[in-house]
Amino acid sequence: MKTDVVLVGAGIMSATLGALLRQLEPEWSIDVYERLDAAAAESSDAWNNAGTGHSALCELNYTPQNKDGSVDIAKALNVNEQFQVSRQFWAHSLETGVLSDPKNFINPIPHVSFVHGADNVKYLRARYEALAANPLFEGMEYIDNPEEFTRRLPLMGAGRDFSDPVALNWSDEGTDVDFGALTRQLLNYVSASGGTVHFGSDVKNISKQSDGTWDVKVANLRTGVKKTVNAKFVFVGAGGGALHLLQKSGIKEIKGFGGFPVSGEWLRCTNPELIAQHSAKVYGKASVGAPPMSVPHLDTRVIGGKPGLLFGPYAGWSPKFLKQGKLTDLPSSVKPGNLMSMLGVGVTELGLVKYLVSELAQSEADRVETLREFAPKVIGKDWELVTAGQRVQVIRKKGRGGVLEFGTAVINAEDGTIAGLLGASPGASTAVPAMLDVLKRCFGDRYTGWQPKLKDMVPSLGKKLAEEPALFREVFDWTSKSLQLDDTSRVAQPTGV
Numbered sequence: 420m421k422t423d424v425v426l427v428g429a430g431i432m433s434a435t436l437g438a439l440l441r442q443l444e445p446e447w448s449i450d451v452y453e454r455l456d457a458a459a460a461e462s463s464d465a466w467n468n469a470g471t472g473h474s475a476l477c478e479l480n481y482t483p484q485n486k487d488g489s490v491d492i493a494k495a496l497n498v499n500e501q502f503q504v505s506r507q508f509w510a511h512s513l514e515t516g517v518l519s520d521p522k523n524f525i526n527p528i529p530h531v532s533f534v535h536g537a538d539n540v541k542y543l544r545a546r547y548e549a550l551a552a553n554p555l556f557e558g559m560e561y562i563d564n565p566e567e568f569t570r571r572l573p574l575m576g577a578g579r580d581f582s583d584p585v586a587l588n589w590s591d592e593g594t595d596v597d598f599g600a601l602t603r604q605l606l607n608y609v610s611a612s613g614g615t616v617h618f619g620s621d622v623k624n625i626s627k628q629s630d631g632t633w634d635v636k637v638a639n640l641r642t643g644v645k646k647t648v649n650a651k652f653v654f655v656g657a658g659g660g661a662l663h664l665l666q667k668s669g670i671k672e673i674k675g676f677g678g679f680p681v682s683g684e685w686l687r688c689t690n691p692e693l694i695a696q697h698s699a700k701v702y703g704k705a706s707v708g709a710p711p712m713s714v715p716h717l718d719t720r721v722i723g724g725k726p727g728l729l730f731g732p733y734a735g736w737s738p739k740f741l742k743q744g745k746l747t748d749l750p751s752s753v754k755p756g757n758l759m760s761m762l763g764v765g766v767t768e769l770g771l772v773k774y775l776v777s778e779l780a781q782s783e784a785d786r787v788e789t790l791r792e793f794a795p796k797v798i799g800k801d802w803e804l805v806t807a808g809q810r811v812q813v814i815r816k817k818g819r820g821g822v823l824e825f826g827t828a829v830i831n832a833e834d835g836t837i838a839g840l841l842g843a844s845p846g847a848s849t850a851v852p853a854m855l856d857v858l859k860r861c862f863g864d865r866y867t868g869w870q871p872k873l874k875d876m877v878p879s880l881g882k883k884l885a886e887e888p889a890l891f892r893e894v895f896d897w898t899s900k901s902l903q904l905d906d907t908s909r910v911a912q913p914t915g916v
């Protein structure tokens with residue numbers, strides 16, 4: 420069997436790339452192979468991630484404090500710019516019928532940074548001053564008044580001892596995204612426009628042929644039948660499974676890369692009265708030594724039209740690279756090409772190991788105690804523990820050893836016939852810029868010809884919106900309208916406690 424494009428995995432990355440390619444090259448055949456029986460059943464599933472439309476409005480790890488007390492906003496600008504690209508693609512997709520019903524996948528929710536303690540309050544004031552002046556963060560508010568705090572965040576204000584000073588950075592421009600619903604809508608479009616999505620199909624191997632194409636070996640998990648599909652281009656959007664498949668492909672670019680799995684757990688609220696008392700995504704500060712993805716947050720979710728509330732993440736640990744992966748995933752990913760990187764990280768990341776051990780030692784009561792830092796009056800019986808998706812942090816060769824990274828990395832062969840995505844942060848929010856990057860790296864000759872269509876989909880393509888305030892305003896207002904985020908009646912007001 421021959422096809423133009425094979426996309427491995429039916430998560431948000433493959434779905435986004437598939438939707439882009441169907442519009443850019445409608446004549447190309449596209450086949451998506453997914454080992455599970457449904458789309459978005461791993462990290463892209465709504466409850467497997469936090470659904471934050473990461474735009475650095477509230478995540479304090481993107482605005483580190485300098486030694487002189489000032490705040491570095493470079494990372495925040497970059498993350499925000501990337502989310503504006505995703506918003507534009509989704510808005511355009513709604514207007515052209517690629518997507519339907521924005522309420523099904525994106526909802527407006529205030530994004531809030533929260534700190535307590537005098538030093539942290541000082542930091543948040545400096546963060547506000549550094550960000551509020553920038554067009555991308557226009558409208559951000561600084562709040563340190565206990566009455567206003569409790570009016571906006573009743574669940575967090577109730578029972579709080581305000582002798583410990585608190586502060587918030589508040590933005591009304593935040594979103595909650597159900598990346599599972601979005602993935603399904605995009606894949607529906609891929610199928611409806613001529614692509615094929617094969618479920619229960621495990622990609623076992625990928626091997627380069629002498630003519631530059633790839634043989635993809637696929638096992639049908641329902642029938643046991645194995646087949647080989649020949650493709651001109653392969654994208655490995657297998658999430659945690661990407662490292663193994665890229666290693667199997669034998670491309671030199673994957674040498675030196677490894678993965679370190681970190682699983683997560685949430686406390687999910689089961690009491691509708693509590694859920695109604697909170698309407699915001701509130702991010703705190705990670706404890707000293709903890710990795711960036713461990714930042715605690717109390718998060719309103721909107722899934723299937725219903726509000727929900729989660730708190731976490733609490734780190735867990737398993738050697739699996741996918742939630743439905745194998746215990747041998749980590750050991751079998753160690754190869755001669757990445758052994759030194761892995762060992763190097765083992766030596767330098769003792770802080771992470773210490774953090775994971777302390778998290779694993781937490782009892783149910785300890786977890787509720789951590790939650791009480793946000794919502795002092797909660798009791799354990801209103802919350803259930805659920806397992807989140809599995810993250811595989813990227814390990815990259817550095818010098819003679821390796822370094823652990825918390826971002827994502829696009830890996831592609833020099834000839835552009837195969838690419839894949841490693842890592843998990845800022846994750847699904849940056850699916851569109853990440854997949855545009857794949858197109859640019861792998862289809863350099865065609866990319867220029869695609870520009871008019873791509874600029875239709877993402878009008879600000881190639882521009883820095885932070886440097887063009889008028890364009891930012893135009894694009895932001897357009898996407899807000901198209902995604903129906905400007906409809907203020909969609910933001911639930913929290914009920915008082």
Ligand SMILES: Cc1cc2nc3c(=O)[nH]c(=O)nc-3n(C[C@H](O)[C@H](O)[C@H](O)COP(=O)(O)OP(=O)(O)OC[C@H]3O[C@@H](n4cnc5c(N)ncnc54)[C@H](O)[C@@H]3O)c2cc1C
Binds near residue numbers: 472
């Ligand atoms: C706890 C947690 C919280 C997060 N919070 C956020 C957040 O708030 N905001 C945000 O933007 N991002 C967040 N992320 C990151 C985000 O979820 C991921 O970056 C994104 O979902 C990855 O999408 P993907 O398509 O690459 O992978 P996935 O969604 O994992 O999809 C990969 C697919 O490939 C399939 N597959 C694997 N191997 C094979 C094979 N051999 N053959 C066939 N199919 C295969 C899998 O079954 C799976 O369906 C979070 C992640 C986690 C784990």
